[in-house]
Amino acid sequence: RAKTDGRGIARVFVEEMERLVRERREMEVDLQTAWRERQFFLLYQPIVEAESGRIAGFEALLRWRHPERGLVNPTSFIPIAEETGLILPLGAWVLTEACAAATAWPDDLFVSVNLSPIQFRGAEAFRQVRSALESSGLAPSRLEVEITESTLLHEGPMVRATLEQFSEEGITVALDDFGTGYSSLGYLRTLSIGRIKVDRSFIEQVETSPQSLAIVRAIIGLARTLGLRCTAEGVETEGQRRLLTTEGCSHLQGYLLGRPGSAEEALRRACASAA
Ligand code: C2E
Ligand code: MG
Ligand code: MG
Numbered sequence: 001r002a003k004t005d006g007r008g009i010a011r012v013f014v015e016e017m018e019r020l021v022r023e024r025r026e027m028e029v030d031l032q033t034a035w036r037e038r039q040f041f042l043l044y045q046p047i048v049e050a051e052s053g054r055i056a057g058f059e060a061l062l063r064w065r066h067p068e069r070g071l072v073n074p075t076s077f078i079p080i081a082e083e084t085g086l087i088l089p090l091g092a093w094v095l096t097e098a099c100a101a102a103t104a105w106p107d108d109l110f111v112s113v114n115l116s117p118i119q120f121r122g123a124e125a126f127r128q129v130r131s132a133l134e135s136s137g138l139a140p141s142r143l144e145v146e147i148t149e150s151t152l153l154h155e156g157p158m159v160r161a162t163l164e165q166f167s168e169e170g171i172t173v174a175l176d177d178f179g180t181g182y183s184s185l186g187y188l189r190t191l192s193i194g195r196i197k198v199d200r201s202f203i204e205q206v207e208t209s210p211q212s213l214a215i216v217r218a219i220i221g222l223a224r225t226l227g228l229r230c231t232a233e234g235v236e237t238e239g240q241r242r243l244l245t246t247e248g249c250s251h252l253q254g255y256l257l258g259r260p261g262s263a264e265e266a267l268r269r270a271c272a273s274a275a
């Protein structure tokens with residue numbers, strides 16, 4: 001039955017390509033609808049002080065509630081939002097929403113927002129941050145912005161200048177997923193970075209792989225020496241927590257400390273932790 005001749009294979013290939021293009025096109029259209037119909041919302045995951053166990057802040061994480069597909073993960077729609085340009089209004093909305101949420105928390109807590117490389121084209125990132133701070137009234141020192149190495153990879157004078165402006169305003173710049181990209185340690189010396197976030201892939205194996213442990217130790221040591229804060233991402237076990245705290249990592253984030261939760265849950269957690 002199944003045709004194994006060349007023409008059959010070519011046909012299957014073409015059909016598969018057509019299916020991918022169709023799905024992709026659907027996703028683009030659905031994203032536009034999602035934006036119009038406000039299907040996006042934010043969850044907030046606690047970032048905890050390793051020594052005291054107190055909540056230091058929350059990372060805002062974007063979610064999309066699709067009417068048929070249900071909850072869609074940001075890793076599957078952000079790349080498309082970046083290609084279509086939707087990430088610009090969407091990213092501005094995330095900043096505004098997250099800053100507004102943080103104003104309800106005790107005022108020693110920060111909110112951390114992920115920025116896309118696209119937001120750094122033009123002076124968009126700075127304008128959006130400014131406007132979110134103005135509309136919410138949040139103190140700039142209570143905002144962190146997370147960038148990845150992909151933002152620095154295409155680093156032009158604009159990225160450098162924007163990061164400098166952020167730190168002049170008292171906004172902390174965090175280098176996300178550290179150790180996974182094309183890390184150049186030079187970034188840490190020449191750019192205005194205040195925090196390193198050690199990628200989850202290293203934390204996952206920190207107890208079982210001597211190599212991962214060595215890398216995590218080196219990153220924590222580097223952060224301490226340079227006077228940067230350091231967050232371990234994806235902490236899931238008590239053993240990881242103990243080890244990272246002993247090694248001198250200043251902050252921990254992961255399911256062990258708390259899963260991403262609604263704005264209401266974040267407010268409850270924030271107040272409970274301060275009490
Ligand atoms: P990220 O910034 O590195 O965020 C951390 C991711 O790890 C989140 O996935 C979080 O839910 C997950 N995570 C936290 N703790 C644990 C743990 O203990 N175990 C495991 N297995 N996972 C954990 P999420 O929310 O699916 O976000 C994925 C990525 O999407 C983020 O990675 C970030 O790069 C991007 N993203 C999320 N929200 C935004 C946004 O508003 N704007 C932009 N540009 N990117 C965003
Ligand atoms: Mg992040
Ligand atoms: Mg991260």
Ligand code: MG
Pocket residue numbers: 176177199200233
């Ligand atoms: Mg990560």
